[in-house]
Amino acid sequence: MNDIHLDIQQVDKIYGTAASAVHAVKGLSMVVRRGEIASLLGSSGCGKTSTLRMIAGFEGVSKGTIKLAGRTLNDLHPVKRNVAMAFEGYSLYPPLTISDNIAFALKATKHGAKEIAEKVSAMAEMLEISDILDRYPSSVSGGQQQRASLGRALVRDADLHLLDEPMGQLEPQLRALLRGRIKHYIKENGVTAILVTHDQAEANALSDRIAVMEGGYLQQFDSPEKLKDQPNNLYTGTFVGEPPMNTFSAKIERNDTLVRFILDQGVSLSYNISDFSPNVIDAVLALQHVVVGVRPYAIKRHADGMRATVVANHWLGDQTHIAATLAGHSVILVEHDRATDKVGDDIYINLDPDNIHVFDRDSGAAVSHGADIAR
Ligand SMILES: Nc1ncnc2c1ncn2[C@@H]1O[C@H](COP(=O)(O)OP(=O)(O)OP(=O)(O)O)[C@@H](O)[C@H]1O
Ligand SMILES: [Mg+2]
Structure with a gap:
């Protein structure tokens, strides 16, 4: 389970000529283990499909190496x-029926006709x-074509399965049903897979790790879990998680015992320096x-907390989303119970040291996570 299966090192993808070059993938290094399900997640145009196409061999690798099961793929025919x-x-x-499409890659293998028919029918x-x-x-x-295409890929005995938005055309209920079945199938059959999706819930549910x-x-x-608890930088911190992480730009002040994050309008978040781990x-x-x-979901109400004013309150059936303004910033709270606050009400909230992430404003790099904090 822990051995290196797919090894991508320093890979670049540059489309076009020097005059009109598009640098789609930059210095990508990642290792996927045998039996692992990895997802590529990111906004449109960030290089997900380009990465899959280089692995599959439909696009050349401009720089770097890709190895699969010990073989270098760069110059290998797809x-x-x-x-x-x-x-x-x-x-x-x-010209082929859906059944023959799914069976297509199996026909060139050692599998007999009966076995192929069974595999196609189960898929x-x-x-x-x-x-x-x-x-x-x-x-x-x-949506049916898409599932046939997914079936044709999954049914094969391959070293690696690449699934690019395999359920993008399907309605949420069907996606949720198939998600569970596909994960079970992949794990049962020891398949290694890379999935591209825009859907975070899907990435979370299916993947061992998310890129x-x-x-x-x-x-x-x-x-x-680690992406949520310890994002490397502000981009990951705010991209992963729904609704997204609340962020407050702040200046730092300190005295001997306290560190203060000064927000706009004179509001400040004060913590004991000893709340933070020495590292x-x-x-x-x-x-x-x-x-x-x-x-x-990590913002807590507290009678002595900072005052925020409610601008919206939505009960979603299993959780409440409250939007409020705090010192001119918008902030979203998620609570499990149904909250009765009305628009215009004041609420009092706390940002516990255990729950805050601190990022360098200039570089975006994460400096501290709640989990790093001494307690
Ligand atoms: N054949 C191509 N020629 C030139 N540029 C391309 C080509 N294919 C993709 N690109 C560009 O490379 C970048 C990455 O595209 P890619 O298709 O990998 O993105 P993606 O992450 O899959 O996006 P989406 O979520 O929209 O599918 C984009 O700027 C895109 O316009
Ligand atoms: Mg794409």
Whole structure:
């Protein structure tokens, strides 16, 4: 489980010529273990599909190396890579039925006709497309084509499965159902997979680790829990998590015992220097400007807390989202109980030292997380 399976080192992707170059992937290094499900998450254009296409061999690698199961892939023909890919566009073979599309890559293998038929039928059942197996791609819906394409990729015995937005066309209920089944299938069959998705809930539910990308750069590659608790930088901190982390730009002041993060309008967050672990306090105090981050569910009400004014209160059936303003900043709180606060009411909130993240305002790098704080 812990051995290196896919090894990407210092990979760049540059499209076009020098005059019109697009630098889509920059110095990407990441290692995926055998049996692991990794997700690529990031905003549109950050380089997710380019990364998958280089691994699959549909795009050349401009710089760096990609190895899979010990073999260097850079110059290997796509069909020799033993990589299965489900595309964003479905690219099924139009003259073949859905059943034959799914079976296609199996026909060139040692599997007998009966075994292939069984595998196709089980895959179709798992993906809820048993009823369209005899139809042709042109006569089924986009979501059905997408599931057929996913089935065609998953059914193969490949060293690596690349799934680019494999459920983007499906409604949330079906996605949620298939998500569980696909994860079970992947883990049962010892498959190694890289999934591209825009859906954080999907990335969280399916992945062992998530690679957050932005602007062609890998920002962080960690477990969903670690991305939440210890984001490397402000980008990851605010991109991962829904609703996003609240952030307050602040100036730092200190005296012998206290560190103060001064927000606008004279509001300040005061902490004992001894609240911080000795390894991080020097780094915090070395900064003049920081961004203090706190997750919406980590803001607590406290009678002695700071005053914030409610601007919206939404009960979602299992949690309340309260939007408020605090010293001119907007802040979102998530609470499990149904809150009765009305627009215009004042609430009093605390940002416990255990729950704050401190980032260097200039570089965005994380300097301290609640978990680093001494207690
Ligand atoms: N064939 C190409 N020629 C030139 N530029 C390209 C090509 N393919 C992608 N790009 C550019 O490379 C960058 C990364 O694109 P890529 O398709 O990898 O993004 P992505 O993260 O998959 O985005 P999305 O979430 O929208 O699918 C973008 O700026 C895109 O315009
Ligand atoms: Mg893409």
